[in-house]
Amino acid sequence: MLNLLGIDNPLELAVIIVGSFILAPVFGMLYRGIDRKLVARMQGRIGPPIIQPFRDIRKLLMKENIIPDGAIQWLFTAAPFIALIASALLLLYIPLFGRGALLGGTGDAILVLYLLIIPSLAFVLGGFASSSPYATVGAQREMVLMMSYEFPLAVVIVTLASRIGLVTNANPFMLATIAANPIWNLVGPLGIVGALILVFTLIVVTIGEAAKVPFDIAEAETEIAGGLLVEYSGRNLSLFYLADIIKAFAMVSLVVALFFPYNLSPLVGIGIPVLAGIVDGLFFLIKVFVVMFLSITLIRTAMARFKISQVSYIYIIAMTLIALVGSILIGIDLLVF
Amino acid sequence: MEILSPQAIVKSFKTTLGGGLIDSKISEREIAVKKNLFITIWINVKKEAFRKAVEHICQLQEYPHLAIISSSDLGDSVELIYHFTIYYGNHLQEISLGLRVRLPKKDLKIPTVTDLIPGAVFTERETQEMIGVEVVGIPDNRRLFLPEDFPEGVYPWRTDEKGLPNDMFRVLPGRKPK
Amino acid sequence: MSLKAFKRALWVYHLNTGSCNGCDIEILAVLTPRYDVERFGIRLVGTPRHADVLLVTGPVIKQMVPRVKRIYAQTPDPKVVMVIGNCGSEGGVFYESYNLAGPIDQIIPVTVYVPGCPPRPEAIIEGVAKAWVKLEQLEQQGVL
Amino acid sequence: MTVGETRKATYTIPIGPIHPALKEPVRLDLTIDGEEVVGVDVALGHVHRGIEWLGMHRNNPIQSLYLAERICGICNVCHPFAFAMAVEQAAGITPPERAEYIRTIIAEMERIHSHLLWAGVAAHEIGFDTIFYLAWRVREDIMDVMEYVTGNRITKGMFQIGGVRRDITAEQLPRIRQSLEYYKSIFGQLKRVFLDDRTIRMRTKNVGILKREDALKLLTCGPTGRASGVAKDVRQDQAYAAYADLDIKAITPDILTGTVVGDVYDRIIVRLLEVKQSIEIIEQCIEKMPSGPILAQPKTAALLNALTKAEGEGIGRAEAPRGEVIHYVRLEAGRETVSTWKVRAPTYTNLMAMPTLLIGGQIADVPIAFASIDPCFSCTNRAVIVDRKTNKKFLLTDKELRELSIEKTRKLKC
Structure with missing residues (x-):
């Protein structure tokens, strides 16, 4: 086995691999179930059981896999795989369960940005390949949305990396570096405000990334089948379903990795590696849950029920501007203190 | 616009149409506890006077509400009733006005009223396809409800040989076809 | 594959073939907080490609026949067809009309009939339970 | 069968809706220029039960x-x-x-x-x-x-x-x-x-x-007409049932807002x-x-x-x-x-107003404008979109329309 990331403890390596490939999707699905349940409760319903996403996927695997006559066959079939593989790759680059990322290295923070695009792109490709006008319209809109939210996301990461780059000799565009130097430790009060604004931006971006079926904002979670997936069925649909879940989990993990990389074990002083790993892993899950609840579940329901309509209607301008304000604050903070 | 009594309305038709008016009827029904009146006026006009009658209704009320055209197959003729309502918007003063015109089966043609009442297109289209009356000058000549593969020259509401043939509908088991 | 997963994750597509809306609003009512079928994992989907169950209402107007057949073909196997309401089951009050091609079982195979005009939401949910039983039978026969 | 349907038969999903709003036996043929609706035709009959x-x-x-x-x-x-x-x-x-x-x-x-x-x-x-x-x-x-x-x-x-x-x-x-x-x-x-x-x-x-004059000309009735300022309500106008004993006043939007826009x-x-x-x-x-x-x-x-x-x-x-x-x-x-x-039925005449309601609006506004007359039929409804520039026809189910509509809300919201 390759000695990735300089991890020489085979146990730890095994833990990370298990964490990336098994635990992350499992918890991703669990969180999707929790999200659906919570939304239902907030809408006055009982809602599906938390394990519903597992059942959905198992059922989809039992179903017939139809490829429509008019579709571009190879692309139609390949797109779900691309989406799933790209989402899974994301997990390898994002630190999970309080550990480092399996892969990673110079510039992985930028790489993640690109990897985030690929699943969306695969959705778009699948939509175009179905050559249904419905899916085509959906694909076009998805592309527009995708381009819009990648931009503020880039601003957030670049700001973080530039600030952190000033205090360390390590490459700042590494998630490991960012994790080692949490932004909150580096800046003064003004910078904290700036960082909070960046967190807010990232959370709004997460809504866009996770509510992947962009035209179906209210039902993106309960109904994975938006316009893009109209022609998909059976296994292919389940792959998209899974990719969607994993990507949402990865995205939220990214938020955690960028802004809340703290581990619990050093704070409470647990020295035993295994115990520390378990404690950190659980703490990570809690952090992910909190971010997911705030960004996906709560805002989604609240936006429909109450009204949060203060943000401008163009994602790209408003959110980018807000992100820029955040980075300027961090910049001023640097000058002042 | 001045609101006329039902009797005055009938009288105004008489003066406007003269011999074009065949007969007229005012039906009044007492309703509920306070016995307010539900008033319906039936005006029966000759085919030639039909347009003039509609124009006269437009005089009585600026935008008369043409609810529907009903059609009955009377054997040797088809009777159309244009159901208007006038004087709406005022408490209990609305009057239902049925303008009745009879067309002989030999000459099933009626001029359109869509130039006076633009909203009448649907009901005129329906009249054409259901009873087989040709509406002369209708702006939209297509069918409204019947499927495109419905046979030509068959009109569901006719009771003569142009009505539905027996093989076009089903009869419930145990029920005699009428 | 366990049938249990299948049973507990039925995705439903609603197909209206010319119904009066009565059954359709009751199907919707089944989704709403009072009845909330999502707690059984049942949910309405927007395309027959994702569906396990076709909920068909209405007496099948002649114009709808090719569409009903196409929707049926578009639904991936295994699938169950449920008819909601009297019109769809046997024509109902419209049986003798000249513009009908139904009832539905003359056009596509039907597994579960839910009679009623319209059936109560509870009856619709019970119909879904009947569909589960049918699926179990299919499993025993080795079809699944 | 429309042009779009024959050309792309596999994509047409004639029964679009899963929610009742646009489940009409009505097909809207929309002509669009870019995003703007320039022509509307209504085709009925999918629920004609005789x-x-x-x-x-x-x-x-x-x-x-x-x-x-x-x-x-x-x-x-x-x-x-x-x-x-x-x-x-x-x-x-x-x-x-x-x-x-x-x-x-x-x-x-x-x-x-x-x-x-x-x-x-x-x-x-x-x-x-x-x-x-x-x-x-x-x-x-x-x-x-x-x-x-x-x-x-x-x-x-x-x-x-x-x-x-x-x-x-x-x-x-x-x-x-x-x-x-x-x-x-x-x-x-x-x-x-x-x-x-x-x-x-x-x-x-x-x-x-829908302006008052159009509402009158096109014979709209019910809330659709009243929202345009036509105080026409059978309960008020004509004596029937117990309404004849009550003093009912037709509701128009100016009661609340003071003006009538008709939107x-x-x-x-x-x-x-x-x-x-x-x-x-x-x-x-x-x-x-x-x-x-x-x-x-x-x-x-x-x-x-x-x-x-x-x-x-x-x-x-x-x-x-x-x-x-x-x-x-x-x-x-x-x-x-x-x-x-x-x-x-009321929708019979209210549908006449549909072209007036939709022409000049955006495609994303079609679902809510269409639903606003509260059409009351049952099933299929979809729109044939004719792009003026390319003269291509393709079909949009109302689900797609709804997606467009929802997307517009989303844009407005954030």
Whole structure:
């Protein structure tokens, strides 16, 4: 086995691999179930059981896999795989369960940005390949949305990396570096405000990334089948379903990795590696849950029920501007203190 | 616009149409506890006077509400009733006005009223396809409800040989076809 | 594959073939907080490609026949067809009309009939339970 | 079959909707230039069941009463209501006063349920599913009361020619009152949700405008016409049932806002205020309800016999939640069925206004503008989009339209 990331403890390596490939999707699905349940409760319903996403996927695997006559066959079939593989790759680059990322290295923070695009792109490709006008319209809109939210996301990461780059000799565009130097430790009060604004931006971006079926904002979670997936069925649909879940989990993990990389074990002083790993892993899950609840579940329901309509209607301008304000604050903070 | 009594309305038709008016009827029904009146006026006009009658209704009320055209197959003729309502918007003063015109089966043609009442297109289209009356000058000549593969020259509401043939509908088991 | 997963994750597509809306609003009512079928994992989907169950209402107007057949073909196997309401089951009050091609079982195979005009939401949910039983039978026969 | 359908047969999903808003037997052929709608054609007939033919050739009038109830599953009180009135007029039967009051109460209950249903559907059209659930949850209470009073949730089977089949007893009144109190207590909340929400305002103000003059010319009726300032309401205008005893005033949006715009927002106002009006009407009816019989002729066989012998014609008019329902009935002596039956449902004429509502708007506004007249049919509805520039035709199901619509809300929101 390759000695990735300089991890020489085979146990730890095994833990990370298990964490990336098994635990992350499992918890991703669990969180999707929790999200659906919570939304239902907030809408006055009982809602599906938390394990519903597992059942959905198992059922989809039992179903017939139809490829429509008019579709571009190879692309139609390949797109779900691309989406799933790209989402899974994301997990390898994002630190999970309080550990480092399996892969990673110079510039992985930028790489993640690109990897985030690929699943969306695969959705778009699948939509175009179905050559249904419905899916085509959906694909076009998805592309527009995708381009819009990648931009503020880039601003957030670049700001973080530039600030952190000033205090360390390590490459700042590494998630490991960012994790080692949490932004909150580096800046003064003004910078904290700036960082909070960046967190807010990232959370709004997460809504866009996770509510992947962009035209179906209210039902993106309960109904994975938006316009893009109209022609998909059976296994292919389940792959998209899974990719969607994993990507949402990865995205939220990214938020955690960028802004809340703290581990619990050093704070409470647990020295035993295994115990520390378990404690950190659980703490990570809690952090992910909190971010997911705030960004996906709560805002989604609240936006429909109450009204949060203060943000401008163009994602790209408003959110980018807000992100820029955040980075300027961090910049001023640097000058002042 | 001045609101006329039902009797005055009938009288105004008489003066406007003269011999074009065949007969007229005012039906009044007492309703509920306070016995307010539900008033319906039936005006029966000759085919030639039909347009003039509609124009006269437009005089009585600026935008008369043409609810529907009903059609009955009377054997040797088809009777159309244009159901208007006038004087709406005022408490209990609305009057239902049925303008009745009879067309002989030999000459099933009626001029359109869509130039006076633009909203009448649907009901005129329906009249054409259901009873087989040709509406002369209708702006939209297509069918409204019947499927495109419905046979030509068959009109569901006719009771003569142009009505539905027996093989076009089903009869419930145990029920005699009428 | 366990049938249990299948049973507990039925995705439903609603197909209206010319119904009066009565059954359709009751199907919707089944989704709403009072009845909330999502707690059984049942949910309405927007395309027959994702569906396990076709909920068909209405007496099948002649114009709808090719569409009903196409929707049926578009639904991936295994699938169950449920008819909601009297019109769809046997024509109902419209049986003798000249513009009908139904009832539905003359056009596509039907597994579960839910009679009623319209059936109560509870009856619709019970119909879904009947569909589960049918699926179990299919499993025993080795079809699944 | 349209051009688009033949060219791309596999993509056409003719039965788009999973929610009832646009489930009409109607196809809209939209001509668009870029994003703007420049032409609209309406194609009907996907739910043509030949009901009038059945009534004229198959059923006796009492059977047709139940057929009339099944014209529409949502407004299934007003059709038998109008049909019964038409037959009563034709046969010279006068329903007892108490029956008139019971009919009115049931009709108003239906209005409450229908308007709440519409509110949920309209919220769904612009992507507010939480409000959809809220509105439908609120609606369940009146459904319960209707079931309690009539025995059924949807098709009530309350009407009989010459009266009603069930009485409303004194024991039932507390439950009805309790429900009315409930709706009064939440009315402020509903009003806040639907009229003050910024997103709803943004999506509905100045969308789908119908000017007063167009509304009159195109014969629109019901809330659609009233939102354009046409104070036309059968309950106010013409004496029928217990409405003749009450002092009812047609609701126009200027009652609340002082002006009439005739847009979707005004239609929301009218419907909301009508819910309140219905509550008041039911209260007055309960208070003033006279005692006495509920049927002019309780024996069905005798009634049928009288109807067979009767000769005459009559019009029944009732204000349905969506507008005016008119039934024309002609009876011939010796004939078991009615000899002529003509039904006019409100959507029939309201659809005439559709081109005016949609032309000049954006595609994303089509669903809410279309839903704003509260069309009441059942199934397929999709639009043929003709792009002026390329002259290509392709089909959009209303689900896609809804997606576009929801996306617009989303854009406005964040």
